[in-house]
Amino acid sequence: xxxxxxxxILLLTALVAAAAVxxxxxxxxxxxxxxxxILVGPQNDKGWSQAHFEGAxxxxxxxxxxxxxxxxxxxxxxxxxxxxxxxxxxxIDQGATLIFTTSDEFGPDTLAVAxxxxxxxxxxxxxxSVLRGVAPANVGNVMGKMEYMKMVAGCAAALKxxxxxxxxxxxxxxxxxxxxxxxxxxxxRHCMEMAGKDPADLKFExxxxxxxxxxxxxxxxxxxxxxxxxxxGADVIISGIDTTEGTVVAGQRADRGERVxxxxxxxxxxxxxxxxxxxxxxxxxxxxTYVGIVQSVLDGxxxxxxxxxxxxxxxxxxxxxxxxxxxxxPALSDEEKAMLDEFIAGLADGSINLFTGPLNYQDGAPFxxxxxxxxxxxxxxxxxxxxxMEGDSTAAE
Numbered sequence: 362x363x364x365x366x367x368x369x370i371l372l373l374t375a376l377v378a379a380a381a382v383x384x385x386x387x388x389x390x391x392x393x394x395x396x397x398x399i400l401v402g403p404q405n406d407k408g409w410s411q412a413h414f415e416g417a418x419x420x421x422x423x424x425x426x427x428x429x430x431x432x433x434x435x436x437x438x439x440x441x442x443x444x445x446x447x448x449x450x451x452x453i454d455q456g457a458t459l460i461f462t463t464s465d466e467f468g469p470d471t472l473a474v475a476x477x478x479x480x481x482x483x484x485x486x487x488x489x490s491v492l493r494g495v496a497p498a499n500v501g502n503v504m505g506k507m508e509y510m511k512m513v514a515g516c517a518a519a520l521k522x523x524x525x526x527x528x529x530x531x532x533x534x535x536x537x538x539x540x541x542x543x544x545x546x547x548x549x550r551h552c553m554e555m556a557g558k559d560p561a562d563l564k565f566e567x568x569x570x571x572x573x574x575x576x577x578x579x580x581x582x583x584x585x586x587x588x589x590x591x592x593x594g595a596d597v598i599i600s601g602i603d604t605t606e607g608t609v610v611a612g613q614r615a616d617r618g619e620r621v622x623x624x625x626x627x628x629x630x631x632x633x634x635x636x637x638x639x640x641x642x643x644x645x646x647x648x649x650t651y652v653g654i655v656q657s658v659l660d661g662x663x664x665x666x667x668x669x670x671x672x673x674x675x676x677x678x679x680x681x682x683x684x685x686x687x688x689x690x691p692a693l694s695d696e697e698k699a700m701l702d703e704f705i706a707g708l709a710d711g712s713i714n715l716f717t718g719p720l721n722y723q724d725g726a727p728f729x730x731x732x733x734x735x736x737x738x739x740x741x742x743x744x745x746x747x748x749x750m751e752g753d754s755t756a757a758e
Contacts, residue, residue: 393426394459394659397452399445400433401464402574402603407634408627409573409603409645413463413486416647419680423652424659430455436466438576445470446477453481459658461486461651464573465537475500482658486647487537489741491667502667503650505684508544508740509672509708510643511599512715513687514624515548516555516704517640518597520697521622525553525562528590530583531569531601534756538601540743542567545599546750547715548704555700566595567752573603584610591621597640599624605631611638622692629678632690639690641701650684669737674709716740721748 398417402410410433417429432448434440445467452460462471463486471485475497483500490496518527527549529542546565553560568590571580583602587610590598600607600623611623612635625631625642632639650670657663673683687705689698707713718729722745729735745754 393428394424394655395428395430395452395456396420396655397430397432397449397457397460399435399448399452399460399462399464399467400431401436401466402434404431404433406574406603406628407605407631408625410463412628412645413461413647416651417461419648420651420655423648424655427655427659430457435464436572436576438579446474449474449478449481453478458482459484459655463487465535466573472496472500482663484654489667491665492738492741496665498665501654501663501665503654503670504668505645505647505650505670506672507643507645507685508540510685510687511541511544512548512551512708513701513705514599514641514643515545515550516552517690517693517697517701518545518599518622518624519549519552519558519563520556520700521640521692522597523620524564524594524596525558526564526566526593526595528587528593528595528598529565529567529601529752530586530590530598530607531567531752532573532603533571534569534753536742536744538569539746539754540740541601542750542752543743543747544715545601546747550749551713551715552700552704555704563749564594565750566590566593567746567750569753569756570602571756575604575606583607587611588614591619596620597622597624600626603627605634608632608634608639611635624690629686629688632688636691638692640692641690642688644686644688646680646683646686648680649682669741677705722746723748723750723754 400410400413404410404414430452459482461484465487468488471483472490475483479499485502487504488502491502531538550560550563553563568586570583575583583606587598587607591614598607608623608625611621614621615638622638622640624640629644631642670684672685673679677683678686716735718733719731720729722728
């Protein structure tokens with residue numbers, strides 16, 4: 362029987378029946394390793410969760426003697442009565458000594474369960490508890506620098522748009538989602554100028570659905586939001602959600618003769634959904650990162666840290682080395698690809714740094730002064746959208 366399916370049945374049956382950044386002491390070396398992966402969405406969502414699932418498969422391919430236990434759809438819509446603690450306990454009962462919790466949503470619960478199981482190593486993906494000095498010694502944080510790839514997405518949109526109206530389909534609102542939307546905006550604004558357009562003509566609209574994917578009755582319907590963007594004059598939608606509605610809607614409308622385009626998110630092969638409208642996809646490549654973490658646990662050299670991984674600028678889409686990448690889409694022209702190549706080269710060598718002032722927050726308060734360059738922490742903790750962006754910076758109370 363499939364191990365993941367068996368684990369899910371066991372869990373569901375049981376439920377029905379009843380300080381500053383530091384380092385931890387290296388864990389003991391292990392001969393083999395059972396690894397748990399907890400996903401917020403479906404493992405085949407062609408987005409965030411599938412990228413993690415394929416990262417887990419990559420680990421099994423590259424490191425002999427490891428095995429995985431996967432629990433997906435841990436969210437209030439799919440499994441409202443299942444807690445992260447219950448999932449972790451079942452994984453530990455099956456021998457897991459390393460567990461990846463792969464959503465910002467899992468942050469507080471990861472800390473609580475890590476306190477309860479100090480001999481298990483927990484990697485919270487996208488979190489910052491180590492940076493904030495509140496993580497137990499057995500918790501680490503990891504994330505890829507998707508901000509660069511979101512800049513490329515914004516650049517591609519600006520090069521392709523004829524209406525100069527770009528829409529961003531956002532999930533919930535927090536520091537991570539604001540900084541990613543800001544990165545798209547900065548890339549679009551820069552490449553308006555590259556294309557000989559006036560950046561002041563850019564209309565950049567953000568709308569948040571309320572979660573990483575559609576939960577009927579809880580979130581806005583991303584299909585309706587996407588159609589609303591196009592009805593309002595946008596001709597490119599850039600997705601910040603885990604699933605594919607923006608690209609699906611763009612493909613449907615293109616089939617009716619409209620000139621519209623989309624940029625999906627998270628999963629390298631997402632352009633396959635509607636290739637004729639896809640400008641490209643900024644994606645996470647978790648395999649190399651996961652292999653490094655798993656190998657350190659096996660070797661007994663794992664240490665606590667907050668890690669924000671750069672792309673491999675020398676080979677951006679190398680599946681064995683780059684934490685994030687950008688896959689060009691079929692809808693890009695050769696000229697647009699050449700301009701994107703130039704833009705990426707500038708990001709890689711540092712000659713283009715879009716987090717340089719003067720930049721103001723949406724309410725007019727200064728973010729970066731003239732010539733000032735943002736630190737990693739200033740980017741990570743993004744309290745507002747930027748001046749020039751339309752949309753909410755905070756969720757309604």
